[in-house]
Amino acid sequence: MSTETGYIDHKGKKMAMWFFLFTEILFFGGMFLLYSIYRYKYTVDFHSAAAEENIILGTINTCVLLTSSFTIALSISFIKQGKKDISSVLQLATILMGIAFLIIKYFEWTAKIDIGIYPNSTVLLTLAKGEILFFGLYYVMTGLHGLHVLVGVVVISFMLHFTRTETINRENYARLENTGLYWHFVDIVWIYLYPLFYLIT
Amino acid sequence: MKEGYAEDHVVATGIYAAVWLALLALLAATIAVAKLRLLAQYSVLGSLAIASAKAALVLAFFMHLKYEGRFLKSMLSLAIAALTLLIGLTFVDVWLR
Numbered sequence: 360m361s362t363e364t365g366y367i368d369h370k371g372k373k374m375a376m377w378f379f380l381f382t383e384i385l386f387f388g389g390m391f392l393l394y395s396i397y398r399y400k401y402t403v404d405f406h407s408a409a410a411e412e413n414i415i416l417g418t419i420n421t422c423v424l425l426t427s428s429f430t431i432a433l434s435i436s437f438i439k440q441g442k443k444d445i446s447s448v449l450q451l452a453t454i455l456m457g458i459a460f461l462i463i464k465y466f467e468w469t470a471k472i473d474i475g476i477y478p479n480s481t482v483l484l485t486l487a488k489g490e491i492l493f494f495g496l497y498y499v500m501t502g503l504h505g506l507h508v509l510v511g512v513v514v515i516s517f518m519l520h521f522t523r524t525e526t527i528n529r530e531n532y533a534r535l536e537n538t539g540l541y542w543h544f545v546d547i548v549w550i551y552l553y554p555l556f557y558l559i560t
Numbered sequence: 561m562k563e564g565y566a567e568d569h570v571v572a573t574g575i576y577a578a579v580w581l582a583l584l585a586l587l588a589a590t591i592a593v594a595k596l597r598l599l600a601q602y603s604v605l606g607s608l609a610i611a612s613a614k615a616a617l618v619l620a621f622f623m624h625l626k627y628e629g630r631f632l633k634s635m636l637s638l639a640i641a642a643l644t645l646l647i648g649l650t651f652v653d654v655w656l657r
Binding site for chain 1: 594615
């Protein structure tokens with residue numbers, strides 16, 4: 360940290376980020392635990408409820424998020440080589456893909472809400488118990504995941520600003536690297552959410 | 561005094577591109593497995609195996625884990641083991657109840 364010696368503890372900063380991600384693994388892990396137990400108990404209900412999911416939108420969103428992970432990873436490679444402009448473009452692309460993900464998610468959620476499927480709605484409460492649980496988990500898990508995407512978009516926007524003002528540069532890029540780690544983690548959570556909610560019919 | 565980042569290396573663009581293409585291929589594979597019922601009753605296991613392969617690719621390359629030291633890798637293994645144990649033990653409870 361001390362700038363007088365010019366030494367930047369990249370290793371320490373990265374490790375701190377990983378420790379935070381470990382807590383995130385267990386945070387989402389608790390919800391995956393709930394999902395797997397209820398799915399085990401209400402297998403048939405889970406399968407019929409999942410038929411309601413829009414596979415096409417879910418698949419597009421998976422492509423978007425996988426590609427955004429690719430662009431943020433590349434942006435870090437380029438900043439390490441001092442290529443500020445291309446790194447900025449890639450960060451901007453990542454931000455736009457994050458926003459695209461959220462917009463698609465918005466259409467998915469509103470389509471469900473329009474047919475009366477939302478927490479505690481009269482339509483939802485007439486469904487089978489396992490289906491109610493499925494949609495409850497769907498809203499909680501994709502909702503919290505979406506919140507992480509939103510946070511990621513905001514943080515990457517700051518990183519883009521720091522890259523433009525050159526406080527992030529080829530010597531000092533730990534913040535961008537840690538942001539990348541966070542973004543990839545959010546991607547991994549979606550990699551598991553996708554088959555569990557969209558592909559189990 | 562630049563040892564902090566001197567050791568950090570740049571992953572080639574081609575490797576990232578290959579990983580990205582592999583991820584999209586696995587996405588196609590997981591849809592095929594689910595829609596064409598290729599694995600019949602094992603389709604859930606198949607989907608989770610493919611998801612784990614995708615996660616492993618992201619971890620190893622995008623998250624740079626392949627190039628990190630043993631300490632970080634063991635810490636991550638510990639976190640994953642804790643989660644596996646948590647889910648595993650809960651299932652034992654559900655099965656034996």
